[in-house]
Amino acid sequence: MSDTSHRRERQRERTLTEIKDFARAQLVASGPASISLRAIARDMGMTAAALYRYVPALDALVIELCTDLHNEVRIACEAARDADPDTDPVRQLLVMARELRRWALAHRPEATLIFGPPLPGVEQFHQQCEDLQCAGAQFGQIFVQPMLELWQAGRLPAVPHVDLDRLAGALPAHGELPIEVTAVFLTSWTRLYGILAAELFGQLSWAATDTEPLFEAELASFAAQIPATATPASRRNS
Amino acid sequence: MSDTSHRRERQRERTLTEIKDFARAQLVASGPASISLRAIARDMGMTAAALYRYVPALDALVIELCTDLHNEVRIACEAARDADPDTDPVRQLLVMARELRRWALAHRPEATLIFGPPLPGVEQFHQQCEDLQCAGAQFGQIFVQPMLELWQAGRLPAVPHVDLDRLAGALPAHGELPIEVTAVFLTSWTRLYGILAAELFGQLSWAATDTEPLFEAELASFAAQIPATATPASRRNS
DNA sequence: CGCGAAAGTAAACACCGTTCACTCAAATGA
DNA sequence: TCATTTGAGTGAACGGTGTTTACTTTCGCG
Numbered sequence: 260m261s262d263t264s265h266r267r268e269r270q271r272e273r274t275l276t277e278i279k280d281f282a283r284a285q286l287v288a289s290g291p292a293s294i295s296l297r298a299i300a301r302d303m304g305m306t307a308a309a310l311y312r313y314v315p316a317l318d319a320l321v322i323e324l325c326t327d328l329h330n331e332v333r334i335a336c337e338a339a340r341d342a343d344p345d346t347d348p349v350r351q352l353l354v355m356a357r358e359l360r361r362w363a364l365a366h367r368p369e370a371t372l373i374f375g376p377p378l379p380g381v382e383q384f385h386q387q388c389e390d391l392q393c394a395g396a397q398f399g400q401i402f403v404q405p406m407l408e409l410w411q412a413g414r415l416p417a418v419p420h421v422d423l424d425r426l427a428g429a430l431p432a433h434g435e436l437p438i439e440v441t442a443v444f445l446t447s448w449t450r451l452y453g454i455l456a457a458e459l460f461g462q463l464s465w466a467a468t469d470t471e472p473l474f475e476a477e478l479a480s481f482a483a484q485i486p487a488t489a490t491p492a493s494r495r496n497s
Numbered sequence: 498m499s500d501t502s503h504r505r506e507r508q509r510e511r512t513l514t515e516i517k518d519f520a521r522a523q524l525v526a527s528g529p530a531s532i533s534l535r536a537i538a539r540d541m542g543m544t545a546a547a548l549y550r551y552v553p554a555l556d557a558l559v560i561e562l563c564t565d566l567h568n569e570v571r572i573a574c575e576a577a578r579d580a581d582p583d584t585d586p587v588r589q590l591l592v593m594a595r596e597l598r599r600w601a602l603a604h605r606p607e608a609t610l611i612f613g614p615p616l617p618g619v620e621q622f623h624q625q626c627e628d629l630q631c632a633g634a635q636f637g638q639i640f641v642q643p644m645l646e647l648w649q650a651g652r653l654p655a656v657p658h659v660d661l662d663r664l665a666g667a668l669p670a671h672g673e674l675p676i677e678v679t680a681v682f683l684t685s686w687t688r689l690y691g692i693l694a695a696e697l698f699g700q701l702s703w704a705a706t707d708t709e710p711l712f713e714a715e716l717a718s719f720a721a722q723i724p725a726t727a728t729p730a731s732r733r734n735s
Numbered sequence: 736c737g738c739g740a741a742a743g744t745a746a747a748c749a750c751c752g753t754t755c756a757c758t759c760a761a762a763t764g765a
Numbered sequence: 766t767c768a769t770t771t772g773a774g775t776g777a778a779c780g781g782t783g784t785t786t787a788c789t790t791t792c793g794c795g
């Protein structure tokens with residue numbers, strides 16, 4: 260009984276992943292704006308209307324795609340991190356950042372979808388990212404975590420020039436993170452994101468064709484702020 | 498004779514700017530992806546086919562819009578710069594950067610169009626930016642210029658960690674700029690762009706609602722690298 | 736085997752970009 | 766002044782899109 264009813268469910272799930280596979284193929288082939296239900300249905304040998312048995316609307320499909328891609332890039336970064344024997348948080352951050360860049364440049368349309376401006380109807384995705392369980396937040400978390408470890412080890416330097424009081428007033432509700440960690444995370448993240456997004460979106464095509472020196476310099480300047488071992492005076496937790 | 502023919506031309510130009518005005522109104526109202534020739538024609542009380550007398554295709558119209566917007570934000574930054582009596586290049590850079598952020602946040606859809614990933618069919622815009630006369634390059638130029646002045650005054654510090662040789666190999670043909678200036682410009686620009694783009698595209702909505710502290714910190718850390726007066730040892734030109 | 740739910744279809748609606756043949760008015764030249 | 770050329774604008778059409786509706790077919794379950 261449950262076997263047979265499961266058969267239906269499995270069939271349903273297979274069709275849904277097939278839909279997402281074709282959607283991704285279109286994303287890769289023609290960019291985020293060209294994902295079309297009718298084309299997916301055509302590729303699958305079905306009618307567009309049939310897809311509405313599986314997906315409430317195109318927007319929802321794209322949002323699911325965003326979720327999958329966030330998970331994919333997170334898992335790729337985690338794998339790169341775990342493949343490195345060095346467990347130093349700084350080292351882990353560098354390895355993950357490089358893997359993020361590698362993934363993004365190897366999957367430009369996908370990266371453009373998740374790191375670019377939300378398509379109309381997909382703005383909702385970033386909103387729901389305030390939920391820590393959502394894929395976007397979990398992706399961010401793998402970069403937050405090592406920074407938290409650095410802070411606990413007393414190795415996180417105060418970020419210069421950041422108005423911590425004002426920043427603290429601009430955080431969402433779930434902010435159980437120390438404000439110093441938030442500050443260093445945000446400044447580091449936006450720097451990485453800047454190089455990546457600028458290259459992804461072609462904003463640097465007039466100025467440089469290879470941004471790896473810039474990327475590596477940013478990583479180096481990040482690592483340089485952090486002492487290899489804890490400064491005794493700034494040690495905080497165990 | 499030339500009067501009358503000019504009358505036609507002026508009429509034609511008025512219609513064209515009217516088209517662009519309505520296009521921008523749509524951009525502001527519904528985002529970059531929602532600019533539609535049919536809707537523009539509807540708003541103007543015309544047929545969509547008539548617009549093809551003025552614009553070869555939708556893509557071309559959007560590209561023209563990008564050009565206009567680049568000019569607009571450039572002029573806004575120049576105005577802010579010139580309104581400040583301080584002629585110190587560092588001060589000018591800070592003023593222009595703040596104006597850039599102000600403009601972008603006050604014109605989010607427009608900023609998303611020109612700073613986000615190119616719409617399908619508009620990739621061409623960034624390519625043509627290798628031409629220094631194009632609007633995109635001229636916009637970049639107003640930030641390059643003060644940095645060049647700093648370099649000429651011997652106040653530009655070597656950017657740490659950047660592999661200048663490799664970067665030099667990744668520059669387009671028109672690079673008559675000193676490589677040190679290029680390096681400091683690109684690292685500073687991508688940092689600014691990162692904060693701006695992250696906020697524009699909602700990438701930080703889960704982490705912070707107000708990025709001004711981050712932006713100001715980035716400006717401060719840029720200014721901090723640059724000596725107020727020339728280091729005698731590093732002075733280069735007049 | 737028959738029933739009922741799920742899957743899929745066809746047609747329609749309202750959009751979209753783009754093209755083509757056509758009309759109409761206005762500027763031009765003789 | 767009158768005929769002609771040129772340009773603006775129209776209407777219909779083609780193929781594309783998301784989405785809804787009513788209908789049919791398929792298939793697992795009792």
